[in-house]
Amino acid sequence: MSGGRTIRVLNVAEKPSVAKAVAGILSRSQGLRVREGRSRYNKIFEFNYTISGQPCQMLFTSVTGHLMELEFEDRYRKWHSCDPVDLYHAPVRKFVPEDKLDIKRTLEEEARKCQWLVLWLDCDREGENIAFEVVEVCTEANRHLNIWRARFSALIDREIHESVQSLVQPNKLFADAVDVRQEIDLRIGASFTRFQTMLLRDAFVLEFATDDRNLVLSYGPCQFPTLGFVVERYWEIQSHEPEEFWTINCTHNSDEGIATFNWMHGHMFDYTCAVILYEMCVQEPIATVTKVRQQEKLKYPPHPLSTIELEKRASRYFRMSSEHTMKVAEDLYQAGFISYPRTETDCFSERTDLHTIVQEQQGHPVWGSYAQRLLDHGAGLWRNPTGGGHDDKAHPPIHPTRFSAGESGWSQDHHRLYELVVRHFLACVSQPAVGAETIVEIDVAGELFSASGRVIIAKNYLDVYRFESWGGSMIPTYTFGQQFIPTTLTLDSGVTRPPPLLSEADLLTCMDKAGIGTDATMHDHIKKLLDRFYATKDLNTRFSPTSLGEALVMGYDDMGYELWKPYLRAMMESDMKAVSIGSKRKADVLATCLQQMKACFLDARLNKAKLFEAMAIFFERSNRAGVDEQHAVGDVVRRCGLCQESDMVLRRKPDGNFMVGCLGFPQCRNVVWLPGSIAEAAVTTSVCNTCSPGPVFMIQFKFRRLEIPTNYNVDHLGCIGGCDEILRQLVEICGTGSRNLSSIPARGRGHTTSSSSTWRSNSEQGACTHCRQAGHSSNDCPSQASRFRSTRSLGMNPQTGESSIPCNTCGTPCVLRTANTANNKGRKFYSCQSQECNFFVWEDSLNNANGGRSASRATRSSSASNPSRRGGRGHSGTHTPDVTFVSATGDPISGRRCYVCGDPSHFANVCPNRGM
DNA sequence: GCAAGGTC
Numbered sequence: 001m002s003g004g005r006t007i008r009v010l011n012v013a014e015k016p017s018v019a020k021a022v023a024g025i026l027s028r029s030q031g032l033r034v035r036e037g038r039s040r041y042n043k044i045f046e047f048n049y050t051i052s053g054q055p056c057q058m059l060f061t062s063v064t065g066h067l068m069e070l071e072f073e074d075r076y077r078k079w080h081s082c083d084p085v086d087l088y089h090a091p092v093r094k095f096v097p098e099d100k101l102d103i104k105r106t107l108e109e110e111a112r113k114c115q116w117l118v119l120w121l122d123c124d125r126e127g128e129n130i131a132f133e134v135v136e137v138c139t140e141a142n143r144h145l146n147i148w149r150a151r152f153s154a155l156i157d158r159e160i161h162e163s164v165q166s167l168v169q170p171n172k173l174f175a176d177a178v179d180v181r182q183e184i185d186l187r188i189g190a191s192f193t194r195f196q197t198m199l200l201r202d203a204f205v206l207e208f209a210t211d212d213r214n215l216v217l218s219y220g221p222c223q224f225p226t227l228g229f230v231v232e233r234y235w236e237i238q239s240h241e242p243e244e245f246w247t248i249n250c251t252h253n254s255d256e257g258i259a260t261f262n263w264m265h266g267h268m269f270d271y272t273c274a275v276i277l278y279e280m281c282v283q284e285p286i287a288t289v290t291k292v293r294q295q296e297k298l299k300y301p302p303h304p305l306s307t308i309e310l311e312k313r314a315s316r317y318f319r320m321s322s323e324h325t326m327k328v329a330e331d332l333y334q335a336g337f338i339s340y341p342r343t344e345t346d347c348f349s350e351r352t353d354l355h356t357i358v359q360e361q362q363g364h365p366v367w368g369s370y371a372q373r374l375l376d377h378g379a380g381l382w383r384n385p386t387g388g389g390h391d392d393k394a395h396p397p398i399h400p401t402r403f404s405a406g407e408s409g410w411s412q413d414h415h416r417l418y419e420l421v422v423r424h425f426l427a428c429v430s431q432p433a434v435g436a437e438t439i440v441e442i443d444v445a446g447e448l449f450s451a452s453g454r455v456i457i458a459k460n461y462l463d464v465y466r467f468e469s470w471g472g473s474m475i476p477t478y479t480f481g482q483q484f485i486p487t488t489l490t491l492d493s494g495v496t497r498p499p500p501l502l503s504e505a506d507l508l509t510c511m512d513k514a515g516i517g518t519d520a521t522m523h524d525h526i527k528k529l530l531d532r533f534y535a536t537k538d539l540n541t542r543f544s545p546t547s548l549g550e551a552l553v554m555g556y557d558d559m560g561y562e563l564w565k566p567y568l569r570a571m572m573e574s575d576m577k578a579v580s581i582g583s584k585r586k587a588d589v590l591a592t593c594l595q596q597m598k599a600c601f602l603d604a605r606l607n608k609a610k611l612f613e614a615m616a617i618f619f620e621r622s623n624r625a626g627v628d629e630q631h632a633v634g635d636v637v638r639r640c641g642l643c644q645e646s647d648m649v650l651r652r653k654p655d656g657n658f659m660v661g662c663l664g665f666p667q668c669r670n671v672v673w674l675p676g677s678i679a680e681a682a683v684t685t686s687v688c689n690t691c692s693p694g695p696v697f698m699i700q701f702k703f704r705r706l707e708i709p710t711n712y713n714v715d716h717l718g719c720i721g722g723c724d725e726i727l728r729q730l731v732e733i734c735g736t737g738s739r740n741l742s743s744i745p746a747r748g749r750g751h752t753t754s755s756s757s758t759w760r761s762n763s764e765q766g767a768c769t770h771c772r773q774a775g776h777s778s779n780d781c782p783s784q785a786s787r788f789r790s791t792r793s794l795g796m797n798p799q800t801g802e803s804s805i806p807c808n809t810c811g812t813p814c815v816l817r818t819a820n821t822a823n824n825k826g827r828k829f830y831s832c833q834s835q836e837c838n839f840f841v842w843e844d845s846l847n848n849a850n851g852g853r854s855a856s857r858a859t860r861s862s863s864a865s866n867p868s869r870r871g872g873r874g875h876s877g878t879h880t881p882d883v884t885f886v887s888a889t890g891d892p893i894s895g896r897r898c899y900v901c902g903d904p905s906h907f908a909n910v911c912p913n914r915g916m
Numbered sequence: 917g918c919a920a921g922g923t924c
Contacts, residue, residue: 015923041924065922072918079917087918126922182920189919197918220919334924342923521921 009051010114010145011060012107012134014121016041017333017340018155019062022120023047025160026058037061037110039102044110051164059110063103066126067133068094070182072190079194080635080682082700083715085605087191088598092183096137104137111138116146119170122394123151125580128174135170153393156351177580180589184572185221188597192219192563195601196552199608204619206548208533217552218532221569222517224553226525228564229510230535231545231553233502240498246274246491248281250442250449253487256476261287261442261449261486267494277447278491284445285489289482291441297454299433299470301461303346303388304397305424307519308512310341310417312505313424315541317467318416322504322523328417329398337402338421342520343395347387352396354385354429360403361422370426370464381460385428392519399425423464430461433470440478444486451475501542514566515573547618555611559604635683637720638696642670648720650683650699660699660720672720675727677707677734684717691721701727707734 013019020043023032027047037044045060076082076090096104111117117138121127131149139145148167152159197217209215245267252259268274302309310329311322320328329341348354361371373379400422406415434457441450453475462470502510507526511517517525529535534549545553553564562568575593578584637648637660648660648670658681660672674681680702688696701716708714708730718727 063922064924067922070919084918122922130922178921185919185921187919191918193918214917216917218918222920330924518921520923524920 006055006057008114009056009058009116010110011118013062016062019060021155023060025157037106067100069097070094070186081684084191084194087187088594107137108141111141119149124394125174125178128171129178131170132175154349154396173582174580176586177576184593189220204615205622222525223528224564225516225566227529227534227549230543234545237498242495244495245269246493248278249490250486251488254476259451259475261451264448280445287442287444287484287486289478290443292478292480293439297435297437301427301430304428306346307342308508312508315504319541323527326523328413339399339401340395344390344392344519345397346390383431427461427465433460433462434458504541551614551618555614558610559607640670675730675734677703679704688719688721690723696721
């Protein structure tokens with residue numbers, strides 16, 4: 001890396017401001033030129049620099065965050081193009097979206113001119129991922145680029161100069177971890193969102209939605225746990241039963257004032273006991289001072305300001321929403337008044353010139369004199385700030401970067417937020433407040449009471465941080481051993497109160513602790529709850545769930561799933577960490593996680609009745625036709641060949657069976673009856689290239705495993721145009737959804753143009769497709785029938801002699817096991833032997849279920865449902881767990897059963913099937 | 917029309 005002729009180096013930062021700042025630092029603003037790129041926000045800076053002795057012509061530009069997005073391939077983009085479960089393996093692609101194409105072109109053009117590429121993306125996992133997006137675009141344009149990564153944690157001269165002299169290689173593992181996160185988020189989010197939206201939106205009257213056809217009931221691994229926090233607190237309040245307690249209070253008036261003594265026992269819930277103690281005090285009411293303690297107390301200023309802290313404080317002090325706070329902060333940042341507002345860091349680098357920042361504030365009419373005192377050595381007000389232990393290695397804590405006494409274009413909130421940032425900064429480089437505290441303890445008939453007083457000796461940082469206060473209170477002087485008769489001695493009652501609804505600051509705290517979202521996105525998740533009608537916020541910034549939010553959480557809760565709890569995200573986070581340090585492989589984590597979530601999705605879908613039940617508590621059923629997972633009208637399959645005027649659409653009848661019927665009904669009665677064994681069907685965008693007249697859109701079918709022969713696949717992309725041999729055979733074997741053909745008006749019968757009549761005549765006249773014998777169809781084939789009976793019913797496995805059933809989900813035999821949990825000890829259950837399946841059913845529920853599929857499935861979580869919650873809003877809200885689970889750390893966790901394998905004896909974080 | 921993560 002030395003000597004030689006000048007080379008051209010393309011430098012790319014994550015955002016325009018960093019490109020500008022680093023270019024300014026490296027060029028020392030000497031010979032710095034700037035020109036436009038193709039994107040109006042991302043300028044290109046040019047200057048000369050020497051890296052390790054190598055003369056370089058530096059071109060410095062930027063992206064704006066991620067350059068690429070992850071999406072499903074087109075065939076899967078439309079909601080009805082596929083079964084949502086397919087989204088767990090549908091191909092995905094990374095591409096540069098329309099609004100980033102300008103940036104891409106700039107990168108390509110500049111990369112072609114350069115020999116080196118230096119990546120100045122933020123030094124976090126997302127930054128590393130963006131680095132590889134930039135690498136992909138640039139190397140596509142210039143395969144000979146030399147790739148380097150600059151590591152820096154703050155835009156400070158020395159650090160930037162050091163960073164460029166010690167370039168490293170980008171870290172693929174960090175980028176891999178983000179790839180995992182993106183793909184999992186996309187697949188889980190899209191599958192569950194489509195599923196629950198299509199299931200519920202048309203089935204209930206959702207009066208709050210002005211356009212309920214476009215209403216989306218989204219699910220996301222961050223938004224749902226956020227909703228979960230809101231609902232859980234709401235339930236806690238609902239279930240709170242006030243309890244009366246008793247306490248003894250004592251006061252003493254003297255010449256110096258009044259002292260209020262608190263009973264050191266605190267609250268007592270036993271009235272008799274409290275009365276006895278009180279009577280003892282009253283009978284012998286002499287107080288003896290047993291302790292007088294005087295000590296200096298310090299109240300420390302806050303740590304340097306991180307994003308979450310800024311949001312929490314703006315909510316507390318000004319009642320600003322976190323989303324609005326971030327908008328205002330972004331404005332102030334863009335205008336150069338405050339530093340980058342999205343940071344986890346709450347400690348300043350030793351290299352930060354804190355004094356200069358304070359100096360800039362000296363001229364302010366309100367806090368300027370405080371800034372002057374801070375800089376005055378003699379005043380002793382300065383103190384180097386103590387950090388809170390968080391450092392994202394990418395940005396410093398939020399601090400003022402430019403003085404302002406207020407700008408004409410600022411709103412009140414701009415003024416407030418700038419003031420908060422400045423006062424917070426000045427506070428955290430200040431000495432703590434000092435108080436002198438006196439604690440006096442007395443003994444009355446063996447009962448101890450204490451009183452305390454405080455005198456503020458030096459306010460220090462509290463002088464500038466007007467948002468905090470530290471109350472002073474005086475008490476009279478007491479001496480050890482002194483005796484007096486209390487002025488009052490009372491037995492007072494009180495009642496326990498429920499906790500308050502979660503405030504925005506509380507919610508941010510919950511999310512932060514559970515690792516839900518990032519500093520830059522937490523406010524988005526909160527806003528999403530409001531936008532989706534899942535929660536509301538009152539004037540005190542406190543959140544309540546809406547009926548919709550509560551119903552959704554209740555539905556999943558009744559299934560026994562923890563999808564609304566933060567554990568899923570926490571596990572994903574730990575897996576991402578493992579990928580980023582190389583202890584797990586990206587492909588393995590993806591495969592394992594998606595396999596588990598797919599099983600969970602399939603199970604949630606089997607238990608969709610729970611979601612329905614929960615919704616029915618709060619909402620009226622809609623009387624729209626064709627509800628459930630089909631939309632009301634149905635998707636067009638082809639033009640009707642009979643009337644040649646209307647479209648044929650896929651429909652689900654109230655009995656659950658599918659058909660493709662002409663929209664011209666009743667004038668046109670053309671219909672194609674589909675096999676009765678279909679669980680789900682969705683029209684895709686694929687067109688059959690055999691059948692005519694076209695287009696005939698293919699239908700994605702999912703058959704019920706138990707109702708079709710095992711040699712047929714449950715997933716089938718089929719055509720109703722007449723070319724589909726498999727579909728024809730399944731109609732024969734299973735019959736159609738039309739149970740009594742003769743009762744159906746002759747829809748299209750006799751018209752050879754109708755594909756349905758073609759099938760029917762074939763099946764009526766042909767030989768059995770199973771045994772090839774004439775005289776019966778495979779519907780009535782004796783061998784086939786007996787096989788179906790044996791798979792449909794419980795019984796001994798003739799091969800092994802074990803009791804078994806075929807799995808309802810995947811067809812693999814289930815083994816009979818015995819539960820060993822507190823509430824279900826000895827109870828038998830079947831569980832699927834396949835590692836890839838989590839089917840589980842109680843044996844007794846099968847015996848009681850009259851052989852019905854849905855009945856047997858429904859029992860899966862019947863023991864977990866809590867009848868006390870079934871009274872609408874009046875539910876008690878107590879979540880009585882069937883068992884107490886133990887986490888990996890040994891802490892008990894309330895819950896019901898493992899969402900991974902369905903086993904009630906453990907929780908997912910210690911599930912052996914997770915492959916951790 | 918779905919997620920969450922960057923950023924303008």
